Amino acid sequence: MISLTTNTGGLKLESPAILASGILDENGYTMKRILDEGAGAVVTKSIGTEERNGYFSPVVAPEGSYLINAMGLPNPGIDFFRDEINIALKSGKPIIGSIFASNTDDFLKLALKMQDYGVSAVELNLSCPHVQGFGSEVGSDPVLVKDIVKNLKGTLKIPVWSKLSPNVTSISEIARASSESDALVLINTVRAMAIDVESKRPVLTNVYGGLSGKAIKPVGLRCVYEARKECDIDIIGVGGIYNYRDALEYIMAGASAFQIGTALMEYGRKVFGDIAMDLESYLKKNNVANIKELVGVAVQ
Amino acid sequence: MISLTTNTGGLKLESPAILASGILDENGYTMKRILDEGAGAVVTKSIGTEERNGYFSPVVAPEGSYLINAMGLPNPGIDFFRDEINIALKSGKPIIGSIFASNTDDFLKLALKMQDYGVSAVELNLSCPHVQGFGSEVGSDPVLVKDIVKNLKGTLKIPVWSKLSPNVTSISEIARASSESDALVLINTVRAMAIDVESKRPVLTNVYGGLSGKAIKPVGLRCVYEARKECDIDIIGVGGIYNYRDALEYIMAGASAFQIGTALMEYGRKVFGDIAMDLESYLKKNNVANIKELVGVAVQ
């Protein structure tokens, strides 16, 4: 019996293909649909303590093989997000609540509310590269990261995932700092920008944004591989996964599940079902009983 | 009179299109040909104190829109490089000697030899992402960088360029540390890797390599833009420049010249002449007398 079932980061997933935070996960109905259509779990949009509109458009700069975005962490604030989670929960599959804050107290407050709303785990956004005071500004400070993870782990009943940034001198150092988490999620976007030559100005209203899609797969793989060698902890791979071979690269580098974001720009919501199907065929063809057997096999 | 002539980093260039270090610049005859065929200058392969064979192949993993390489700093050692520079100098155009070392003394020794050989400037490789003890391991330490630059500037008669890595938490910090240089060269490759799903192992013999080409243009632009805002110093842009529009993006972000590497994989040596010609047409069409007028116009 071929199986894609995975236990990772304290959760049991029917499929290792998870929707990444920030893509089609603001509206409860959308999350529910994506789960119904084949994702193993969804991570919500990153939610903070207060309502934020995000940046003025343009907030995305799409290119052939990549995307740069600076949404600016739009979110209704944690209190208004309960209803969306309620809608999404009707799918019966795991919802992972992504949260962002600039200090331990706020992270704790947000995480407790998420737990209260019924999510299966929280994912700490320690890595958004384009909002001052949040994300990677927090996530590049190992002392602060350690403190946040420690406090949350000490208080929450549900698993804690830490989503890290590739925009650091040493991913190993930050991986170590967050090694009390139930899983590392690698990677968030790479800090980047684009200029419009015609109008002679940056394309994104915020100037700086995050690079995602095909272009960052080699960077994401490297971070997963480095973290795998650094600490013995579950890893969720993310960055430029478009098909089952990309997913297998991440799995062989040490990830036990993976998230998909930008590929939706090319393949739409069906990408989750398609990849799961292709992975199953691959396992069958190669006589592998469970996808778990492939985790980390390329690590030397 | 339309002009591409640029004064940057202490040099006068007929064209701002420079060959990047490590691509077709190990053999003196090749460098000479590239200059004869239209490059404004060439940067040599990074040269160290001792002979190195580099890594066993595979040393490159080419993909559609990018390349990952781990050559491993092959070089004949500084003493054997004199002859190659002699051959290249016959072109009459500027040669920039790239050097790598793990400490200030070695950098100084290498730079003095390069100066002795007749190069127009030295470029410090503070940024190779895949050789232990060199490159970005040196270049991510602001104190060491400052010391190296200071010593070289105090001793050399020719300009000193610092080539920096994007694999750091803060490019601004390293830019500041190297701000006594005559120019910053941004960026070297992004640390990355690839896995071959069939053989279940990393493609590159060294496992880790550097990502270059189209995929890193948004990262290079961001680094140039950040450094431009941080300090008032000449910047040479490099990373994913394939055509004149890519070059213009870098120029508008604050670069006064640019280097080209991976694009040779797609367009060959003629890319230098082609881009220069296209830039000239652009200037003509847009009534810009000198390319200098466009430097940094997109910076907000």
Add this chain to the structure above:
Amino acid sequence: MEHIEVKRKKVDTPTVASLYFEWDARVLPGQFIMVWVPGLGEVPMSLSKTGKEKCITVKAYGESTGKLAKTEVGELITLRGPYGKPFKKSGGDILLIGGGSGMASLRPLINRRSTGIIASRTPEELLFSEEFNADKRIEVTEDGRKGIKGIVLDGMDMVNPEDFSMIYVCGPERMLKAVYDKIKDKNVNAQFSLERSMKCGIGLCDSCSVNGYQVCVDGPVFDMNQLRDMTEFGTSKLLASGKRVKI
């Protein structure tokens, strides 16, 4: 992103202008583009002409559209796309129902056999009604100074919806919902073009979603069957922040 010169301009109503340009993309009626107004924002715009010559018809609504409507001949517009699924074609007699700038996306469907119900607040704002045959043009104004006094629904009473092989509807969502409710139990085929606020246009940001369908990629055109299960249609939407509000 592409930069394209405006070749021709026509001020259609006091608040609406059409910008004509040549663009070699293949576009079908119902599809839209994202137009960037540097410094102000990026806005979705339907193509109101989809042949060799393309056109966008802009209602000066807020800052971005206000500036865009002021674009002059010879200036460039910056755009990406085309995006979205087009209207499905239909032979025979068709009915086009447009409210406000909604007529823009319906315009490429106007032909000899199309009847139009064109609704607006004032006569000056009636858009493209002159492009319908005089005998197939039902104008509706709120102030009643031209055509029928009232709203779109009042215009619909002038025809039998079941006489048409297809009904195409575009306008504010509340209007769409009203039309939908009026015809949902009749024996008709209809397609509705929805306008939800859009940040990305490419199916990633979730700001345009209706019951899990992205208006920007699954729409903007939906048929009656698709709308039947959409509990969010005409009732609630998310603000820029993601906060849910009633429509």
Add this chain to the structure above:
Amino acid sequence: MEHIEVKRKKVDTPTVASLYFEWDARVLPGQFIMVWVPGLGEVPMSLSKTGKEKCITVKAYGESTGKLAKTEVGELITLRGPYGKPFKKSGGDILLIGGGSGMASLRPLINRRSTGIIASRTPEELLFSEEFNADKRIEVTEDGRKGIKGIVLDGMDMVNPEDFSMIYVCGPERMLKAVYDKIKDKNVNAQFSLERSMKCGIGLCDSCSVNGYQVCVDGPVFDMNQLRDMTEFGTSKLLASGKRVKI
């Protein structure tokens, strides 16, 4: 990178094996691929068949080629390419001059009107000579146990180079240079396929360059005119480190 199953294998000589496979790339005679032997290295290999069925002919030289030559039917080879500029075709009588594994790249050119000078150390190592017409086959062995005793140049004395519309040459660079010197002042057309050590195969690393031309992208095939100005041809090359040595 592509992974392709070996369909057929033939041991051509004690040290040379041919691996046959189906690969839907368009390849022309003279082009090559980079073959990866995991854990050992990546090596350039000419295609010795370029039709629907492809073939590489491997001489077990060092570790990588040694392992590659041991690949069995049903196993996969991992490759990228094809790379390089092919031989230019020529009608009429042609002369193929191959030393050692150099015959591999010449093999797709063998036809009714081709004369071959096939050189090797021993009779056992003569490669593909049986594919020439018996009367158009000049074998040369260093030990003299078969054909002419001597080196390629001795074989060349058996023909008049000017009788051929084109001469194709492939083998070690010193052999190429000797052939080149022998015919350079004659009234002949010739193409030489160079074998320089290659790290990247795509024109970036400079390890294969001869006077600024990259053998991997500008070559491997060069004609007499191109070689005329190449002062490095047959005289010096760079080692893996970039250190210049005499050939």
